[in-house]
Amino acid sequence: MNLYLLRHGAAEMRWDCRDSERALTELGYRQAETAGHWLRREGVRFTHTVTSGYTRAVQTAQAVLAVCGGAGVTELTFREFSPGGDPDVMIPVLAALPDDATVLVVGHMPSIHLLAAALSPDFPGDRSFGNCTLAFFTGKPDNLSFQSHRYNEEMTHS
Numbered sequence: 001m002n003l004y005l006l007r008h009g010a011a012e013m014r015w016d017c018r019d020s021e022r023a024l025t026e027l028g029y030r031q032a033e034t035a036g037h038w039l040r041r042e043g044v045r046f047t048h049t050v051t052s053g054y055t056r057a058v059q060t061a062q063a064v065l066a067v068c069g070g071a072g073v074t075e076l077t078f079r080e081f082s083p084g085g086d087p088d089v090m091i092p093v094l095a096a097l098p099d100d101a102t103v104l105v106v107g108h109m110p111s112i113h114l115l116a117a118a119l120s121p122d123f124p125g126d127r128s129f130g131n132c133t134l135a136f137f138t139g140k141p142d143n144l145s146f147q148s149h150r151y152n153e154e155m156t157h158s
Helices: 026-041 055-068 087-095 111-119
Strands: 002-007 048-051 074-077 102-107 134-140 143-150
Touching (some): 002 111, 026 134, 048 055
Parallel strands (some): 048 074, 048 102
Antiparallel strands (some): 002 134, 134 143
């Protein structure tokens, strides 16, 4: 499995709706597109996406796929991938995917960071997940190897 964890792009700062309904801002869309361009340059072709179903996570996944290619991608939604998600619940979801899958998980803080740390002891705990930060892992969900971490700003320069 090739697994890419991505925090959603910048979202609206509004409190007159449910947290799950907050959408991406223009900056958030640009961040997602930057990630999509970087992934396309790297030759990444996703087979699956996993999101929480929160508007900003779904919009981020869609914007990334629109740039790097999303035809035929299986889109999955699990509320367990929400901001309060538990890695012990998220990991079995990933383990159920095919071993040869290339997966984009678009998540939230703090759960995306907790998931990265739980997936591999190699993940550097001092790495944060700013908006549209990406972490890449390979292997099987019960034995993943951390490969790289890129802040969104780093993706514009490579």
